[in-house]
Amino acid sequence: MDLLLGYLLLSGVGLSMSLIIVGLIWRFFRIGHFSLDHQLAGMNLFEFLLTEIRMATSGDVSPRTLIDGGIAVLMLTPYLRVLASMLYFMLGLKNWKYTLFTGIVLAVLTFSLFIR
Amino acid sequence: MVPFYILLPVSILAGFVGAMAGMGGGVILIPALTLLGVDIKHAIAISILSVIATSSGSASAYVRDHITNLKVGMFLEMFTIVGALAGATITMVSSPRPLYIMFGSVLLGSWFALLWTKHVTWHEGEQDRFSRWLELEGSYYDAAAQKTITYKGRRAYLGAPLMFGAGLIAGLLGIGAGAVKVLIHDLVMGLPPKVSTTTSNLIIGVTALAGSSVYLIHGLIDPGLAAPVVVGVVAGAFLGTRVLVRISNQSVRRFFLVILIGLAAEMILRGIRGH
Numbered sequence: 001m002d003l004l005l006g007y008l009l010l011s012g013v014g015l016s017m018s019l020i021i022v023g024l025i026w027r028f029f030r031i032g033h034f035s036l037d038h039q040l041a042g043m044n045l046f047e048f049l050l051t052e053i054r055m056a057t058s059g060d061v062s063p064r065t066l067i068d069g070g071i072a073v074l075m076l077t078p079y080l081r082v083l084a085s086m087l088y089f090m091l092g093l094k095n096w097k098y099t100l101f102t103g104i105v106l107a108v109l110t111f112s113l114f115i116r
Numbered sequence: 117m118v119p120f121y122i123l124l125p126v127s128i129l130a131g132f133v134g135a136m137a138g139m140g141g142g143v144i145l146i147p148a149l150t151l152l153g154v155d156i157k158h159a160i161a162i163s164i165l166s167v168i169a170t171s172s173g174s175a176s177a178y179v180r181d182h183i184t185n186l187k188v189g190m191f192l193e194m195f196t197i198v199g200a201l202a203g204a205t206i207t208m209v210s211s212p213r214p215l216y217i218m219f220g221s222v223l224l225g226s227w228f229a230l231l232w233t234k235h236v237t238w239h240e241g242e243q244d245r246f247s248r249w250l251e252l253e254g255s256y257y258d259a260a261a262q263k264t265i266t267y268k269g270r271r272a273y274l275g276a277p278l279m280f281g282a283g284l285i286a287g288l289l290g291i292g293a294g295a296v297k298v299l300i301h302d303l304v305m306g307l308p309p310k311v312s313t314t315t316s317n318l319i320i321g322v323t324a325l326a327g328s329s330v331y332l333i334h335g336l337i338d339p340g341l342a343a344p345v346v347v348g349v350v351a352g353a354f355l356g357t358r359v360l361v362r363i364s365n366q367s368v369r370r371f372f373l374v375i376l377i378g379l380a381a382e383m384i385l386r387g388i389r390g391h
Contacts (some may be wrong), residue, residue: 040337108194
């Protein structure tokens with residue numbers, strides 16, 4: 001299980017960095033320099049993710065999608081790690097005390113992902 | 117708007133130096149970014165985003181080595197994330213100058229801590245009932261000492277509120293506050309040093325997520341800034357950890373004492389003068 005969590009963290013960071021780097025390089029090829037001119041309007045992570053998924057699935061892929069996607073993946077990585085930990089305590093160890101504690105962490109994080 | 121070809125090397129340097137001293141990139145990154153003209157709140161937001169990356173990266177290695185104590189981590193995370201949310205919210209409503217002063221003071225505190233680091237030998241101690249109820253014991257195989265070390269975490273009733281404070285600092289200033297957390301694990305909760313460091317790393321990532329979610333909502337995460345900085349810091353940290361094994365502790369410590377006091381003075385003066 002430790003291995004799984006470790007690889008989850010590693011792949012999360014790896015994927016995130018790859019998306020950002022590819023996005024930046026693509027941007028460079030498109031316009032000749034690396035600067036980005038879009039902003040992330042004030043939205044919570046949930047809205048951010050939805051926007052990303054909508055962009056990706058509608059085929060509107062651009063350097064911006066990749067870079068924003070990379071940032072989104074980065075923020076999701078610890079969240080998924082906590083979720084995995086909770087499932088581990090709940091299903092693997094059947095430790096209800098720690099399922100509760102992890103659940104509380106997950107709840108607070110989820111709250112911070114949804115507030116306006 | 118700071119150009120990319122300056123942001124990237126500065127971030128790599130910040131990540132590199134931070135990794136070498138085990139203090140995380142934020143301590144170098146935020147002063148550097150503000151010197152380049154980035155507003156301090158943007159710098160804090162970007163820094164805390166990069167902290168997610170660096171801590172998750174290093175935590176992944178420690179978790180796979182089975183040294184990290186997941187229970188200690190999860191218990192304390194309950195407190196750090198609330199602290200981080202509070203800290204980030206305070207930063208959002210605060211004016212910039214107190215932030216500079218607070219940041220400089222934390223750097224100053226780290227400088228003192230580094231100056232007076234004594235090696236407290238870890239020893240097994242009595243576990244209180246609360247910590248026993250929390251199941252805070254564990255063991256790990258220490259490759260250096262070639263034996264399995266068992267330990268019992270204690271004084272969770274103290275560790276928890278202190279971790280709230282650590283989370284507060286982290287969310288407020290955009291740093292990992294790893295040093296604070298390690299201190300708490302080490303001195304207050306009696307965890308062996310390797311467990312302290314590795315568990316702290318795990319907690320930092322989640323704390324940073326909580327903080328960055330507040331900054332995201334307020335539109336303070338600028339992708340043009342975030343993209344090169346996060347990539348740079350991660351790259352720098354990666355290189356830094358490779359180099360760290362080849363340099364003596366003494367040189368790193370001396371180098372860092374100079375850097376810290378310089379940055380601390382600079383930030384505090386800026387806060388006072390109103391740059």
